[in-house]
Amino acid sequence: AQKITQTQPGMFVQEKEAVTLDCTYDTSDQSYGLFWYKQPSSGEMIFLIYQGSYDEQNATEGRYSLNFQKARKSANLVISASQLGDSAMYFCAMREGHTGNQFYFGTGTSLTVIP
Amino acid sequence: GAVVSQHPSRVICKSGTSVKIECRSLDFQATTMFWYRQFPKQSLMLMATSNEGSKATYEQGVEKDKFLINHASLTLSTLTVTSAHPEDSSFYICSARDLRGSYEQYFGPGTRLTVT
DSSP: OOSEEOOOSEEEEETTSOEEEOOEEOOOOSSEEEEEEEEOTTOOOEEEEEEETTOOSOOEETTEEEEEETTTTEEEEEEOSOOGGGOEEEEEEEEESSSOOOEEEOOOEEEEEEO | OOOEEEEOSEEEEOTTOOEEEEEEESSSOOSEEEEEEEOTTSOEEEEEEEETTSOOEEOTTOOTTTEEEEEEETTEEEEEEOSOOGGGOEEEEEEEEOTTOOSOEEEOOOEEEEEO
């Protein structure tokens, strides 16, 4: 079974609008971490936001927020007030265990912001 | 945030030659570094986990004799693609985990390898 599932290969959003990128995960661990990364065309992986499995509040970082629904095993990324520079690939990832090393990545969602 | 560099950023080599890619943690020590491979429009696939002072752990299906990994210090890991072939052309990304136990992995900017 896939550890991380991103069902949206491509998404479009109007500039200044909000957009939600979906991510579901599969783990039997009680302790795990969820991450979102942005990958522009240059290829670098840019860390956006982190949610720990024991965090009771949804993580927020500026225009990024993570809608964490533990019972549904979903960790959707919400980008508010989209900007043209947000156009990129977005990857959801999970690390199992508090000290686990391996990251499991989803297949990514390509976001295009339309002016 | 922590910085990880990769060198070179782009390399073109002829089939049959070997290519070395360096991954450095610039402002922290990393006992563990990771090497990923990414094909166009696909996700990152973990190739191997590089541990300082010991042998790397390779993922299933990754040829350890073809992708040589050396992690000689707490700030440097190298990936050598030996006898490269066109099918080895890909984007290679390393990441490093901070020795101080941060939950995050810091990624390098990637190396685009083209084998002609």
